[in-house]
Amino acid sequence: xxxxxxxxxxxxxxxxxxxxxxxxxxxxxxxxxxxxxxxxxxxxxxxxxxxxxxxxxxxxxxxxxxxxxxxxxxxxxxxxxxxxxxxxxxxxxxxxxxxxxxxxxxxxxxxxxxxxxxxxxxxxxxxxxxxxxxxxxxxxxxxxxxxxxxxxxxxxxxxxxxxxxxxxxxxxxxxxxxxxxxxxxxxxxxxxxxxxxxxxxxxxxxxxxxxxxxxxxxxxxxxxxxxxxxxxxxxxxxxxxxxxxxxxxxxxxxxxxxxxxxxx
Numbered sequence: 588x589x590x591x592x593x594x595x596x597x598x599x600x601x602x603x604x605x606x607x608x609x610x611x612x613x614x615x616x617x618x619x620x621x622x623x624x625x626x627x628x629x630x631x632x633x634x635x636x637x638x639x640x641x642x643x644x645x646x647x648x649x650x651x652x653x654x655x656x657x658x659x660x661x662x663x664x665x666x667x668x669x670x671x672x673x674x675x676x677x678x679x680x681x682x683x684x685x686x687x688x689x690x691x692x693x694x695x696x697x698x699x700x701x702x703x704x705x706x707x708x709x710x711x712x713x714x715x716x717x718x719x720x721x722x723x724x725x726x727x728x729x730x731x732x733x734x735x736x737x738x739x740x741x742x743x744x745x746x747x748x749x750x751x752x753x754x755x756x757x758x759x760x761x762x763x764x765x766x767x768x769x770x771x772x773x774x775x776x777x778x779x780x781x782x783x784x785x786x787x788x789x790x791x792x793x794x795x796x797x798x799x800x801x802x803x804x805x806x807x808x809x810x811x812x813x814x815x816x817x818x819x820x821x822x823x824x825x826x827x828x829x830x831x832x833x834x835x836x837x838x839x840x841x842x843x844x845x846x847x848x849x850x851x
Contacts, residue, residue, distance in 0.1 A: 593774070593775055594747070594748075594772060594775055595769070595770070595775045596769070597770065598764050598767075598768050601721055604696075607721070607765060607766075614766075614808065615677070615679065623679065628801050632714075636660065640710065641667075643741075643843055647669045648669065648708075649669070649706075649707070649709050649710070650671050650710045651672045651710070651711045652672070652674070652711075652712045653674050653716050654674065654675060654697075655675045655684055656684065657683040658684030661684065673691060674692075674695065674697060675694060676695060681694035707734065707735045707738070708733050708735065708738055709739070710738060710741065711738070711739075712741045713742050714743040715743055716744075718744050718767045718768065718769055719768060720769065721768055723771075724779075724783075727740075727780065727783035731783050736847065739844070739846075740843065740845075741842070742842045742844075744771055746772050746839065747771060749840065751837055758812060759810075759838065766808075780844040784846065785844035785846050785847075786845055786847060790842050792836060792840055795834070795836075796832045797832060797833065798829070798831065798832055799829050799830070799831055800821070800829040802835060803829075
């Protein structure tokens, strides 16, 4: 369902919390994007996220990563001087993150977090999170409560008005129910953050470097039509070619917003 006034698109009806929990549990078992054994595939993406943060001119401070999975991004941020904390609703990756960052992980869904037992933050990151939420405003409410004045919220999400999205239409791989519930673009993200008192700070396209085999495997879940179409080609490639990392732009964007400093 798409709003004719603002362009925001979402699933109708929204999946229940139980349906989503069952879906993510199945994905973690079947080699999908929540398989802990494939977490190393995401490492270049984590580095690129911190590169975007640095491009905003932020000095290291206190960071909260929403949907921190196994804590890999927290590790990358900590190596660059950040004091890191995380929220992760899935029990198994949350346990791994807790081992890597003892006492720093809250294992709850964002909508259920309420008052965190920790203070304010200089940076809140939500990497590939907002499109999964049944209540996207929960992320902005968290930012409103937990960002310090001058603090920054960084969102990474598919952009509904990107070139791949417009070119592929209904075949655009991020259109993936029931997993992706809301579909934003830069304008609707801007309206969302402004409604909660934040101001747009910066945006950039996310061009990933991914293994050919990994991209093909993910098409099983995001774009099964491409998985069927490309199967004979990929299977014919030598191992070296399947392991090559190529630049991939699927229409995702980094979007940053800042909480204005308090007036004297």
